[in-house]
Amino acid sequence: MTIREQSTSGLVFIVEDDRDVASLVSHVLTRSGFQTRIFDAARGVSEAAIEQLPILILLDGMLPDKDGTDLLRLLEKHRSTQGIRKIMLSARAAESDKVRALELGADDYITKPFSTRELIARVNAVLRNPGKRAEPHRTLCLGPLFVDLDAREVSVDSKAITLTATEFNLVVYFMQHSGQTISRDKLTADLWRNDRTVEDNRVVDVYIRRLRTKIEPDPARPSRLVTIRGDGYLLVDPCGRGLRSQKDRSDSSPV
Secondary structure: OOOEOOOOOOEEEEEOOOHHHHHHHHHHHHHOOOEEEEEOOOOOHHHHHHHHOOOEEEEEOEOOOOEHHHHHHHHHHOHHHHOOEEEEEEOOOOHHHHHHHHHOOOOEEEEOOOOHHHHHHHHHHHHHOOOOOOOOOOEEEEOOEEEEOOOOEEEEOOEEEOOOHHHHHHHHHHHHOOOOEEOHHHHHHHHOOOOHHHHHOOHHHHHHHHHHHHHOOOOOOOOOEEEEOOOEEEEOOOOOOOHHHHHHHEEOOOO
């Protein structure tokens, strides 16, 4: 688990389902010193942007699975992706379409067809303008869980959830120790400083149950924050760490 900050590598996301257009745009940007990553649909773009924080996203106005304006709205929803520059590339030339895209967070709107010289000029102009760029936020991302440490905001499956201060500290702690089984004693020592009242009253277990109601698809059958019988609790890492111990030793019933 790592804390991610704004990339300085000049990465640009190209969200375009027309392969010829995407390849041409990528080629032109690469020749101008940018790194590129191509997506042929809106699916996965928001999650990838949270992980990699590109400096710019070029997105088609009409994508096979989602309208480009819907993707703009989604990117503007997260604090970590609000500061990423966004340019809409669209065959729609109506003024109302341009205005709507700009109102939803686009920094510029380029109508297709366009020349490669115009594209590079507009990209450079947007990146030169410091007006919208936001300071990077420290974030944690693990599978469906996303935490903005600076804003103290948490989302699950791209949906914001409300946590108490203790619940927030608990989810951050587990994300920083994902794939590790954490005993109740260690949780008490690290988060409650060995408060004997907490330990005796099993307050840790109460908070675990509360947290499960907010991050689990089915809190009665936890699959993300699981109990390892006799050892403690484990936040399962989707990459695989902890999966064996979960299968071999976990108690599927909530504690």
